[in-house]
Amino acid sequence: MNEAKTKALAHFERMHLIRAYEEKLVALQQAGTAAGTCTSVGQEAAAVGVVAALAPEDTILTNHRSAAHLLARGANPARMMAEVLGRATGYCKGKSGSLHISVKDLGVVLTSTIVGGELSLVTGVSLSKTMLHEPGITTVFFGDGASCEGIFHESLNLAALWKLPILYVAENNQWQAFVHRREAMAAEQVVAHAAPYGIPGRSVDGNDVEAVHAAARQAAEVVRTTQRPYLLEVLTYRLRGHFEPDDQAYVDREELARWQARDPIRLLADRLRERDGVEAHELALVAERARARIEDAAAFALASPMPDAAELTTDVYA
Amino acid sequence: MPTLTVFEAIDAAIAEELARDERVLMFGEGVATKRADLVARFGAGRVRNTPLAEAVIAGTAAGAAATGLRPVIDLLFAPFMTYSMDAIVNSAGKLRYISGGQFRFPMVAMAMTGAGWTVGAQHNHNNEAWFVHSPGIKVVMPSTAADFKGLLKAAIRDDNPVVFFVDMALGHVRGEVPDGEHVVPLGKAAVLRRGRDVTLVSYAKTVQHCLDAAAELATRGVSAEVIDLRTLKPLDEEAILASVRRTGRLVVVHEASKLCGVGAEIAALAGEQAYAALKGPIRRLAGPDAPAPSSHALEQAFVPQAAAIVDAALSTMPSVVAEPALS
Ligand SMILES: Cc1ncc(C[n+]2csc(CCOP(=O)(O)OP(=O)(O)O)c2C)c(N)n1
Ligand SMILES: [Mg+2]
Numbered sequence: 256m257n258e259a260k261t262k263a264l265a266h267f268e269r270m271h272l273i274r275a276y277e278e279k280l281v282a283l284q285q286a287g288t289a290a291g292t293c294t295s296v297g298q299e300a301a302a303v304g305v306v307a308a309l310a311p312e313d314t315i316l317t318n319h320r321s322a323a324h325l326l327a328r329g330a331n332p333a334r335m336m337a338e339v340l341g342r343a344t345g346y347c348k349g350k351s352g353s354l355h356i357s358v359k360d361l362g363v364v365l366t367s368t369i370v371g372g373e374l375s376l377v378t379g380v381s382l383s384k385t386m387l388h389e390p391g392i393t394t395v396f397f398g399d400g401a402s403c404e405g406i407f408h409e410s411l412n413l414a415a416l417w418k419l420p421i422l423y424v425a426e427n428n429q430w431q432a433f434v435h436r437r438e439a440m441a442a443e444q445v446v447a448h449a450a451p452y453g454i455p456g457r458s459v460d461g462n463d464v465e466a467v468h469a470a471a472r473q474a475a476e477v478v479r480t481t482q483r484p485y486l487l488e489v490l491t492y493r494l495r496g497h498f499e500p501d502d503q504a505y506v507d508r509e510e511l512a513r514w515q516a517r518d519p520i521r522l523l524a525d526r527l528r529e530r531d532g533v534e535a536h537e538l539a540l541v542a543e544r545a546r547a548r549i550e551d552a553a554a555f556a557l558a559s560p561m562p563d564a565a566e567l568t569t570d571v572y573a
Numbered sequence: 574m575p576t577l578t579v580f581e582a583i584d585a586a587i588a589e590e591l592a593r594d595e596r597v598l599m600f601g602e603g604v605a606t607k608r609a610d611l612v613a614r615f616g617a618g619r620v621r622n623t624p625l626a627e628a629v630i631a632g633t634a635a636g637a638a639a640t641g642l643r644p645v646i647d648l649l650f651a652p653f654m655t656y657s658m659d660a661i662v663n664s665a666g667k668l669r670y671i672s673g674g675q676f677r678f679p680m681v682a683m684a685m686t687g688a689g690w691t692v693g694a695q696h697n698h699n700n701e702a703w704f705v706h707s708p709g710i711k712v713v714m715p716s717t718a719a720d721f722k723g724l725l726k727a728a729i730r731d732d733n734p735v736v737f738f739v740d741m742a743l744g745h746v747r748g749e750v751p752d753g754e755h756v757v758p759l760g761k762a763a764v765l766r767r768g769r770d771v772t773l774v775s776y777a778k779t780v781q782h783c784l785d786a787a788a789e790l791a792t793r794g795v796s797a798e799v800i801d802l803r804t805l806k807p808l809d810e811e812a813i814l815a816s817v818r819r820t821g822r823l824v825v826v827h828e829a830s831k832l833c834g835v836g837a838e839i840a841a842l843a844g845e846q847a848y849a850a851l852k853g854p855i856r857r858l859a860g861p862d863a864p865a866p867s868s869h870a871l872e873q874a875f876v877p878q879a880a881a882i883v884d885a886a887l888s889t890m891p892s893v894v895a896e897p898a899l900s
Contacts, residue, residue, distance in 0.1 A: 290691045290869075341691060341868030352693045352867025368695045369653065370625055403624035404656070431625050433603035439624040505606045561870035571863045 297494030304467025400431030723757030
């Protein structure tokens with residue numbers, strides 16, 4: 256099997272795992288079993304393409320829409336789901352819920368649901384790595400909305416001045432909760448803000464996982480060799496609402512349909528069939544495997560105990 | 574009288590004040606999306622979506638308030654207010670004084686908080702005491718649908734910056750709400766139940782827990798008075814003191830953490846000004862000194878519940894009933 260095909264199949268499997276995980280959580284929410292979550296349906300290529308370009312020693316910061324980043328990094332969906340369901344077996348003992356899941360062992364640190372929180376923390380995380388002579392770079396995922404917070408500019412300026420090896424990844428999904436990017440951002444693209452700080456950057460089609468991956472590898476290479484920041488913008492679309500449940504009544508149907516037609520999983524499936532000659536039933540098997548794994552994860556989470564009330568006041572102070 | 578949910582009562586207050594005074598305007602993240610009806614009625618200039626930028630949302634409100642407008646801003650969830658803290662506390666709260674009284678800041682900053690949605694500590698933080706502790710700012714935290722409407726209307730008409738907290742667990746709770754001109758003055762507490770033996774003081778969702786506790790206490794022969802503060806600053810000291818002087822016993826209940834919380838102020842007030850009337854120890858029931866957990870099980874354990882309030886009330890009167898263990 257050629258290398259491109261092997262890699263594309265691996266991407267395909269990861270993207271399906273993410274999709275299955277989030278669809279299961281949507282179903283659990285609709286059944287009244289789980290609280291709402293922010294899904295990344297439609298944005299799987301961005302997460303998978305970037306995270307696959309990182310090395311194990313690299314560190315990741317993410318935000319409220321983190322499931323795809325975590326799963327792309329190899330997080331256990333059973334422990335993630337347990338966290339969302341508030342169970343003691345969750346990655347954060349049920350204290351986080353879906354919105355701020357960190358998994359330090361995987362290098363996914365300091366997840367914050369305060370929009371822009373990740374951008375304020377990333378400079379410190381990168382400073383530690385640099386001053387403690389630890390290997391690897393630091394990657395921060397943030398949304399187009401976060402780029403409207405003042406802290407975004409403070410972060411870029413400091414990273415440029417202090418020469419911090421940070422890969423900034425702007426996931427421009429066209430939405431900032433219930434407000435369209437157009438209505439909230441004077442610039443068309445987040446990457447426009449990099450140049451004034453002397454930071455190199457580019458934008459890429461965020462629904463083409465191979466394009467994202469190639470751009471992310473190149474960007475990470477620039478950060479590693481220059482030991483300076485870089486801003487990569489992935490242009491994509493939030494196919495579901497901001498937070499489940501959300502009827503998307505405020506979403507332009509035509510725009511949504513245009514992006515649905517560019518569903519990153521479907522784009523990759525087409526390519527695998529047409530370019531790499533993968534049979535449709537093989538692709539269906541991959542999807543089936545992902546769904547089965549997620550069913551097991553949900554069973555684990557649902558069977559897990561709630562945290563003991565004594566946990567209420569643990570972990571407050573070190 | 575129509576029956577509205579708390580969210581509907583808030584909507585009614587905003588719509589009525591926009592109609593009454595053309596200097597009133599509202600903005601925030603998603604405000605125009607969520608209130609498309611108000612955009613249609615009052616125009617896109619007076620009901621606006623903003624970028625995700627709380628610092629400049631609050632700063633814009635303070636600047637506009639000082640120079641002729643009466644902005645209402647929706648800051649979504651209370652923890653996000655840290656980004657807007659500078660404009661609210663340092664600008665709106667202080668620039669009147671610093672300028673020797675040249676400016677006034679008629680603005681309302683709204684935010685949701687409280688346990689119930691399992692959204693965790695970065696969406697749920699009962700930080701109302703931060704603002705009580707900041708000079709120049711009024712703080713409102715209602716418990717009933719009628720008060721949400723009446724107090725919000727009063728807040729919009731007030732010439733000072735008002736932080737208006739919405740306990741999110743109350744959003745869908747229904748209550749009778751007077752139509753039209755229903756204004757509840759800031760700084761006036763409500764006595765929701767009359768009683769002789771003990772005063773239960775609370776605000777927001779734990780008011781209902783106090784009412785439940787009072788009903789339970791009545792079955793045990795204890796007559797509890799329940800006071801809903803409604804406004805945390807200015808605090809209705811007279812209402813609290815008058816009640817404590819009659820009952821001689823005080824239990825203060827809130828979801829915010831105990832340390833330096835509003836309950837500490839009320840306990841000190843009673844200790845300083847109603848000492849002679851006190852017949853037992855003052856009790857405070859509050860959330861722990863911990864961030865709010867997400868897990869539903871822990872989240873419920875965070876909030877003082879009726880059973881604990883009953884125990885606390887009984888523990889102030891060991892001579893009346895054998896002292897129960899505080900749970
Ligand atoms: C400081 C702050 N303000 C508001 C919110 C509420 N909120 C959560 S996510 C979100 C939209 C964020 O948009 P963007 O950064 O583009 O990320 P996306 O949700 O599109 O992934 C908002 C307004 C928040 N969590 N933190
Ligand atoms: Mg976005």
